[in-house]
Amino acid sequence: MNDEGVMEQNKENRMPSAPLLSVEGLAVDFATMDGVVHAVEGVDLEIAPGETVAIVGESGSGKSTTAMAIIGLLAGGGRVAAGSIRLDGREIAHASENELRMIRGRDIGMVPQDPMSNLNPVAKIGTQVAETLLAHGLATRQNVQEKVVEALSAAGLPDPERRAKQYPHEFSGGMRQRALIAIGLACKPRLLIADEPTSALDVTVQQTILDQIGAMTRELGTAVLLITHDLGLAAERAERVVVMHRGRVVEQGPARQILEAPQHPYTQSLVKAAPSVAAARLRPEAFRVEDRAADEGEASEDAAAQRPADNIVEIENLTKVYPVRGQKDDFVAVNDVSLAIPRGETVAIVGESGSGKTTTARMLLKIIEPTSGLIRFEGKDVSSLSRAETRDFRQRVQPIFQDPYSSLNPMFTIERLISEPLDFYKRGSGADRRKRVRQLLDDVALPQSMLTRYPSELSGGQRQRVAIARALALSPDLIVCDEPVSALDVLVQDQILTLLGDLQREYGLSYLFISHDLAVVRLISDYVCVMKDGVLVEAASSEEIFTNPRDPYTRRLLASIPGNELNIAS
Numbered sequence: 001m002n003d004e005g006v007m008e009q010n011k012e013n014r015m016p017s018a019p020l021l022s023v024e025g026l027a028v029d030f031a032t033m034d035g036v037v038h039a040v041e042g043v044d045l046e047i048a049p050g051e052t053v054a055i056v057g058e059s060g061s062g063k064s065t066t067a068m069a070i071i072g073l074l075a076g077g078g079r080v081a082a083g084s085i086r087l088d089g090r091e092i093a094h095a096s097e098n099e100l101r102m103i104r105g106r107d108i109g110m111v112p113q114d115p116m117s118n119l120n121p122v123a124k125i126g127t128q129v130a131e132t133l134l135a136h137g138l139a140t141r142q143n144v145q146e147k148v149v150e151a152l153s154a155a156g157l158p159d160p161e162r163r164a165k166q167y168p169h170e171f172s173g174g175m176r177q178r179a180l181i182a183i184g185l186a187c188k189p190r191l192l193i194a195d196e197p198t199s200a201l202d203v204t205v206q207q208t209i210l211d212q213i214g215a216m217t218r219e220l221g222t223a224v225l226l227i228t229h230d231l232g233l234a235a236e237r238a239e240r241v242v243v244m245h246r247g248r249v250v251e252q253g254p255a256r257q258i259l260e261a262p263q264h265p266y267t268q269s270l271v272k273a274a275p276s277v278a279a280a281r282l283r284p285e286a287f288r289v290e291d292r293a294a295d296e297g298e299a300s301e302d303a304a305a306q307r308p309a310d311n312i313v314e315i316e317n318l319t320k321v322y323p324v325r326g327q328k329d330d331f332v333a334v335n336d337v338s339l340a341i342p343r344g345e346t347v348a349i350v351g352e353s354g355s356g357k358t359t360t361a362r363m364l365l366k367i368i369e370p371t372s373g374l375i376r377f378e379g380k381d382v383s384s385l386s387r388a389e390t391r392d393f394r395q396r397v398q399p400i401f402q403d404p405y406s407s408l409n410p411m412f413t414i415e416r417l418i419s420e421p422l423d424f425y426k427r428g429s430g431a432d433r434r435k436r437v438r439q440l441l442d443d444v445a446l447p448q449s450m451l452t453r454y455p456s457e458l459s460g461g462q463r464q465r466v467a468i469a470r471a472l473a474l475s476p477d478l479i480v481c482d483e484p485v486s487a488l489d490v491l492v493q494d495q496i497l498t499l500l501g502d503l504q505r506e507y508g509l510s511y512l513f514i515s516h517d518l519a520v521v522r523l524i525s526d527y528v529c530v531m532k533d534g535v536l537v538e539a540a541s542s543e544e545i546f547t548n549p550r551d552p553y554t555r556r557l558l559a560s561i562p563g564n565e566l567n568i569a570s
Contacts (some may be wrong), residue, residue, distance in 0.1 A: 018089065019046040020223045021070065021191055026083035026093075027064075029071050039078070040247045041066045047191065052214075052224040054238035054255065056231060056270065058489035059461030060248040063227050064113070067193045069093075070225070071108050072100040075456075087191070105136045109189030113196040113227075113460055116406045119168040125152070126164025126178050129186060147186070157210040158354075174202060174353025174516070181209055188220055195227040197459070202352040202516035203560040210237050210562070229461075229489035231274045232519070233562040235259040243267045243535040273494035275519035294327050303496070312478055312510045313341040313364065318373035320359050321407035333359045335534040336373075343476070344504065346511040348525035348542070350518060350557065356534040357514050358402070361480050364512065365399050377478075395425055396495035398476040402483035402514075404463035407456045414441075416468055421473045440469040445495050461488045468496060473508065482514045497524055518561055522546050530554045 028040035040062040045468075047053045047504040068074050070085055072095065085093040087107060095103070105109070112118045120128055129148045133139035139147040145164070153161035153179045167178055181197055192213065198206040212235065213224055228234055233242050235255050242532040243264065251264040262268045334356040341347045348358040363370045366382060376384045377393060385393055391514040401407040408417055418440055422433045441448060444465040455463050466482070471479055481500075485493045497520065503509050514522050519527060521542070528545040530538040530553065538551040549555045 005553075015127040019049075020049045020088055021045075021047040021225070022084070022086045023066070023070065024084045024086075026066065026069060026085065027081040028065050028074065029079055029081040030075075031077040031079075038081075038247060040069065043083070043244070043247075043249055045242050045249065045252065047223045047225060049190070049223055050218065050221045051240070052226060052238045053242060054226040054228055054234035055242045055244055056228060056234050056489075057244035058270075058491045059459040060246075061217055061244040061489075064195055064459070064521075065242050065247075066244070067195055067225060067227050068276055070082050071104060071110055071193055072097075073110070074380050083554070084252050092349060104236060105132065105187045105189065107190050109184045109187055109192045111181050111184035111192065111194045114403070114405050115180050116168065116403050119176060121168050124165055124167055125171070129164070129179070129183055134187050138187060140247075145266045151186040152179070153181040153348055154185065154212055156181070156205045156212075162460070165419060172353045172358065174205060178205065178209070178353075185212065189222060191223045191225065193225045193227070196229070197226070198230075198233070203557055203562070204352055204354075206233075206516075206562065207560045211238075217442060229493070230562065231259055231271060233347070235304055236562045243270070268492055273490045275490070275493070275497075275517070275523050276497065286509045310343045311340040312343040312378060313512070314376040315360075315364070316362060316374045318357075318360065318375065319371050320363060320368070321371045332534050334363070334370075337531070337536045338536075339529050339536065339539060341510050341512055342526070344508040345526040346504070346513055346524055347527045347529065348513040348515060349529045350515060350521055351531035352516070352557075354533075355531040357531050358482055359534075360531075361399075361514050365397060365480055366393070395474050397478045398471040398479050400468055400471045400479060400481045400484040402486065404460065404467045405455060407467055408463060411453050412454070413451065414446075414453050414458075417455075417466060418473060421470060427476065436473065437469075440472055443472065443499055444469045445492060461492055464488055465492065465496070472503070476509070478510045478512070480512045480514070484513075485520060486515070486517065493520070500524065518546075518558060530557070 023043055023045045026040055026043040027038065030037045030039055043062070043066055045053065055066065057063045065074070065078070066080070069080055072092070080093050084091060084092065087103065090548070092100070092103065101439060126145070126148045129151050130139070130144045131145055131246070133147050133151070148164050149160045152163055157163050157175060158177050163171075163175070168179070171179065177411055184192060184194070194213065198209055210233070226234065226238055235274055238255045240253065241255045241258040243250050243258065243266065245266045249263065249266045251258060258267065259271060262271050285347070316338050318334055318337045319332070322331045322333055324331050337356070337360060339347065349360060351357050359368070362368045364375055369383070377397065380389070382393065412420070419433050422428070422436060427433065428436070437451070438448060441450065442522045446462060446465055448456070450462070455466070458466065465488070485496050488496060500511065501524070505510065510526070511520065513524055525542045528540065528542050530551065532553050538545070538549070538554050546558070547556065549558060
């Protein structure tokens with residue numbers, strides 16, 4: 001998208017050619033215990049050879065279901081009820097499983113959304129990439145390792161020779177997603193279906209991956225069907241955008257036209273809800289404990305401004321070192337980090353995958369122990385807490401993890417998942433807990449009908465909302481948010497950010513917010529800490545970081561945000 005002249009010429013050159021993919025009147029039904037659910041109805045779209053088309057819409061809009069129908073990977077109970085799917089003129093809507101196996105990989109590649117559930121936890125990353133290459137005859141036993149390293153390097157993984165010998169649990173969330181991208185791109189398919197391919201990646205690696213996909217489009221004639229909730233990414237990387245709502249296409253056309261001048265009311269609401277680094281802090285007056293105290297007559301504004309900050313968390317010289325098997329040097333994940341979280345405010349940590357931000361959060365949560373350094377919660381060293389104090393600490397400090405699927409027990413219903421912390425800590429009566437669960441479901445914009453469902457029956461965004469509801473169940477003082485809205489579409493993302501802000505205003509909650517989405521960080525944070533290679537390179541107020549970044553690395557992060565220079569309607 002950087003060279004608009006080249007893109008326009010490419011579009012002109014391929015307009016007379018027949019579409020690579022043609023979908024007409026597609027309808028997808030799912031058989032459930034409550035009857036047939038019409039997930040997709042009457043979808044029409046076309047993708048020309050070498051073209052990138054983005055499908056955008058909120059969770060449950062049918063965008064991923066449409067993609068799964070194209071590749072023949074609908075979940076159990078799902079079927080193509082009507083319509084046509086033609087690949088290069090060949091009807092594949094009702095192809096046999098054997099025919100689909102021949103199509104997948106060579107003709108249609110897939111990069112799924114959830115990295116942890118799509119990688120074999122007991123197989124090395126290199127082995128999983130090699131299986132794909134060997135299965136499609138793109139490598140021999142003699143050169144497969146060389147091809148594996150090439151694929152991992154193209155996907156942006158540093159030190160690919162070493163990474164190929166590691167297991168998924170040794171990768172960060174972003175690194176696991178890059179491994180999936182390496183697998184999806186290895187076969188150089190004619191059509192690549194990318195379902196939120198960069199949702200777990202920081203902006204600089206996201207740019208690398210999207211540049212790689214763009215290079216394939218130009219050089220190999222590979223078409224891309226991009227499923228995304230990131231409107232900036234869609235505007236920057238796709239030539240056409242298809243907007244879906246409740247299983248139907250409500251608007252489609254040239255990307256910039258759709259996003260700069262949306263016509264349908266639903267598209268307008270999507271664009272309005274999209275976060276932007278140009279936006280100011282989301283209702284900053286609502287987040288100040290001092291302001292609330294002044295309103296209640298407990299302190300004057302002058303006194304609140306003059307008194308020292310009341311920090312709920314203080315971190316000093318925090319370091320975490322991991323020994324590396326077969327290597328002499330240890331890996332320093334976090335190196336001498338110091339920061340504070342003022343009570344009732346939000347501190348964000350940003351940085352690329354592997355920068356140490358999640359490791360810092362996990363040490364604060366007492367999931368892993370620091371090698372050295374000090375963490376104080378309300379003045380107490382968390383490493384010296386008694387058993388009773390630790391039990392209290394775990395109620396008052398709650399996490400929202402990055403990967404909603406792996407953090408939710410697949411055997412529990414949604415009601416049991418949300419009530420689990422209430423049951424464990426014996427909060428209220430059974431009736432009180434049931435009432436609390438229903439209120440939490442309303443808070444995170446999920447219908448009451450979800451209570452009897454299981455995580456596998458929910459979309460990625462819906463699962464993340466369940467994880468957020470569970471974290472809120474015990475009314476904690478501090479919530480550690482590790483990419484809490486990365487799986488959410490912009491409308492629900494906007495609702496969740498507003499919800500977090502309302503809760504912070506009402507209850508004086510404090511947040512440690514880990515994210516690679518700088519536009520979201522701009523909206524939610526009071527202070528921003530920038531990490532690189534385990535080191536804190538810059539820390540300042542959100543306003544200063546985004547308007548006057550001092551460190552070159554911070555400036556590079558801001559410059560890499562997709563759609564940052566586009567005039568998206570507001």
